[in-house]
Amino acid sequence: MNVLVTGASSPIGEQVVQRLLRDSRVAHILAVADKGVPFSIPENPRITLTEIKFKSQRQLHTLLFGLALKKSVQVVIHTSQAESANREGDSVHAHNVESLRALVKFSERHPTIRRLVIRSSGAVYQVQRDLPALISEDHPLNMAAGAPQWVRDRVEADFTACARMGLSTLQVVVLRMAEILASGCGSQMYDYLDSSLCLRPIGFDPMLNFLSLEDAAQAFQHATHTSEQGVFNIPGADTLPLTEVISLWGRPSVAMPEPGIYWMYKVRQHLRGGQFRYGMNRRRFHYPGILDGRRAMDVLRYVPSQSVSWPELKE
């Protein structure tokens, strides 16, 4: 089997490529990086490295019907996303949504591609007090009018992929992943924990779930080899309350009333330019929202096994 991996120079893409390299069922990997992001994958005869601008549909078309056709790619793993919550606008939308729309369209009429595995996010789900704490795949999506582009793009990309399921011979798999607590993965919590002091809402300590890069790669690998299609939640091995997250990251925390936290992080973002936005995470800081991975376990045989690398546990 030959596999094309997009976003191959990102931490998650790199992890996927390395995992597929250890998989004897995968003959060749076409690793595609976002233009301008250097590769850190060592050279290997089973890997072909290339780079394109994902927001350019022409470049994507040339890749799929050029190199990918020549290599007889059967499965495409799409991990490329604009990760930063601070970047907004048409260019970001073109990367996150329009490139995916084009990828699905091109893959459907591609002579060798038969399966498309897409990275989505648990951030597409709505979290609120009267919704289940354990989130299944049919949970309401976050369609809030005031949601930032970072969220809206992810919901739209997810919809775009879901809308094509079963309409052609292309098998589409959408993996809604729990937050990957690592640098370069678009993790809001990673940036939150980067502060020397973490502020949290007084009186609330919601349950959170995190995915390690290794488990994310494992989920992509399982999704590559099954013949099922559909939407799957991919939870991680770490389910714990917010206070425990802060403590395991080795940070002190202060509980304070909500308006104070909002403004403090607004000022922090203004001064330091961090990714974390309290407004975007407000509900997650009050109510639990844990991805229910039973479907992924039953169908994809995915079981989270690798914990996040918690600094305090390392010591």
Place this chain on the structure above:
Amino acid sequence: MLSPERMAKLAHRLLSPEMKDRLHNFHFEDAGHGYDAFGMHPSAIHLGIGLFSWIYESYFRVISKGADKIPAHGSAILAANHSGNLPIDAMMLWNDVLRQTHPPRVARGIADHFVPALPFIGTLFSRGGMVGGSAGNVRSLLNQGELLMIFPEGVPGIIKPWEQRYQLQTFRVGHAQMAIQHGCPIVPVGIIGAEEQLPSLFSSKRLGKIFGIEAVPIPLVPVPLPVRYRIYYGEPIPVQERYNPSQADDPLILKEVAEEVKAAVHVLIQKGLSDRTGVFQ
């Protein structure tokens, strides 16, 4: 909130050696860091039992009858009457189930939507096993083989005025639907005493609006009265033997089962009322 380590230390000081032994092995699905996916933590359970010991044994002097009817394993639903203006009846039932079942089981309370949104209280209750009352949460718990504690009357039951004491309000049908869908029995529970613990002056609709509920009762006394609690468990209603899961969408069947549960709870209440010789005895 106290950390699990501090809760464990405090519980260690409060619990008797026998109770520590008893609580050692209750059913608990660790989601990875000592908590279950809904936030329950064993140390919080131990601390809860430790803190409520005196209230359960000496203040409300709970008399428990028929706890052996609670299934020892697998999913089941406890359906009880609700009263008393504050959910002390839920706390006493939670304590009673942990104390009377072999092996000890945690009754997972299903709370109204506004409870998880309450600062401190929502977190405290979730550490003790309570979950917000959504169908998805109930489904997940039953799939895990948990014992649920449901008050089918909901808020109208707990805030009803003094003159309506021991008159059951309309039973919602959610518990019946979940029991049929998941093939688990419903154990009726009658709680006697809670109705008289905290008589109310009146109910404030304005305060109720703040919490997103019908009304908030304003109590006549500052602390609950030391009434005698009686908790009576009835024979499990084997809905799983009578109905198949496809019948869980039939409104008539759901109504019928809910009425049967209500009648069973009514019988237990009448039995409890006839057994007692006074509110405080």
